[in-house]
Amino acid sequence: MKHISSSLCIKTTLIKALKRTCSSCHYRITDLHKIAKIKLNLTAMEKALREILLKAVGSQQPEAVQIEIETPKEESFGDLSTPIAMSLSKILKKPPRKIAEDIVNAVQSLELEVKSSELFEKIDIAGPGFINFTFTKVFLCKELKELLEKHDDFLAENIGKGKKVQIEFVSANPTGPLHLGHGRGAALGAALSNLLNEAGYNVEKEFYINDAGRQVKLLGMSVFAKYKQSQGIDYPFPDDGYRGEYIKDLSEDFRVQGSELQVKDDDTLLKEITDFSYKKMLAEIKKDLEDFGVLFDTWQSEIELYKSNAVQQAIDDLKARGYIFEEDGATWFKSTAFGDDKDRVIIKKDGDYTYFTPDIAYHRKKILKGFDELIDIWGADHHGYVPRMQAVIQALGYPKEHLRVLLVQMVTLLRGGKPVQMSKRAGEFITLREVMDEIGADTTKFLFLTRRSDSHLEVDIEVAKAQSSENPVYYVQYAHARINSIFEKARQEAIGYRQEAIDFNGDLFNDEEMRIVKKLLLYPAMFRNAALAHEPHRITFYLQELAGMFHPYYHKHKVISEDTEVTKARLALCEAISIVLKHGLKILGVKAPEKM
């Protein structure tokens, strides 16, 4: 772990310091930059920079200079650094190191609430002109204390401010069991919703049920054919029918359930079978998700969209807005008006709607519900569908960013290093249920969140089952369990541990402990970035890194010793680690066990 950084609050403090640098000249920090690295737009600070830094130069006023603050590569370079002097170098036509000196002098002569010398251990200039800031132990430990006192309020910045977000995910056709890909979408959707929730958004999780389309009909026909065949009738199986073993089970279940006993014509029977089948599949999907620990707030039925006339209303709406036209006997949506490759048919020549049409109505309904942001999680094979959906959003008068589509790549399952063959056509695929039963829901979720969602994922069942360091889930959970057992022992030995009684001036912490403290203080910034980027996998990585610092530390140092002061300080550190681990795991939807 080379990158040691500090938390947002430290950054804020530093920013404050830099801001004060130029306070004499109406400088204002405008926007915190959206992503990751906190960049401050210093456009408003231009004048002050000119006064402070350019006085001697007398050149033109620099435009839109940004202060970047980043975490140095080398620990020895300090806790935070800024390349601002290099960025300014060209504009100011001065050597970066000279600019850096001016900035450092300015910062050091500032009157802050905290004296500069109490805040920074040292400020130095390195390399081509980086300014490196190293914080004092006292300051860092004060931050640690904040963490211990405020918990979630310290860790999770409120960036959502109550904004309403809807995340639609899984939305598997009720025509078969959930497979691994669905599982990955489920894990991502749930984690993202936890993440955004913690970040102060108001999140609704929705599952869209495709219960009206051709796929459901096909399911019904498949089961119907199986049913007929089971009665010795030579009935043709539909060409694109579903072929899994579960089709046979469905026909059997239908027979057992006995509603076919009254003699009916085939049409009625087919209808009943279709109805029975998809409802049964949907119930199984719900059960699977529940056992996976993924719960939805709302379930939107496609049939309901038709029944409530939402589909027709959506078409009328788009027509009124001038994006509907007739051609070749079909009705089209003019998606090319918003950058799509071609216009899209919404009512076919034969009068049927296309797959796209209810989806338009669905997304229109989402918009009407008044969300500030819509998020769809789709399989990557649907990526060609994104432009037309965003065209719909725009046609309805919203910017295309109003709908954010996250694509989830396929999951390859390995068993002992070899890919497990899957054939959709033959109905051979690995279900989420199988994997969940074999390796557990927690492990499955964690592994699904160890990669960026848009990159392929390989899951080796043998590795996932291993209870060893091969398995990252246990590694993280074990850190939590270990800390718990330390506290167990502390209780047994009746060590009177109270956070507020601890002297947090940092004298009691060694270098390794300070490294961990800094890592902990980095969590809020990581969290913020993960939320803004909609990337829960960053949490997974962070947790592995933190656990990777704790385990070696644990091995090397006894937390509980004869030295009661040190013991208490170490217990405080352990508690902070535990708080952070728990927070992260909760977002991933993974348990933080007390014992393992």
Place this chain on the structure above:
RNA sequence: GCCCCCUUAGCUCAGUAGGAUAGAGCACAGGUUUCCUAAACCUGGGGCCGCAAGUUCGAAUCUUGCAGGGGGCACCA
């Protein structure tokens, strides 16, 4: 043919809207347990960041071209 994504250590992948000497896990080799949990720890070798140009103080990161892999291009869903 057109469009999108990917290419970083033997393998699987990170790389924080361009920064300092590119990281982790696994695998491989060797070692650690009278101990708050060995589901752990320590030591070691590992790299043309696909290739080539460009942009600039500075590129794994941005641009363009090329090669390889995946996906998409329906009045299918």
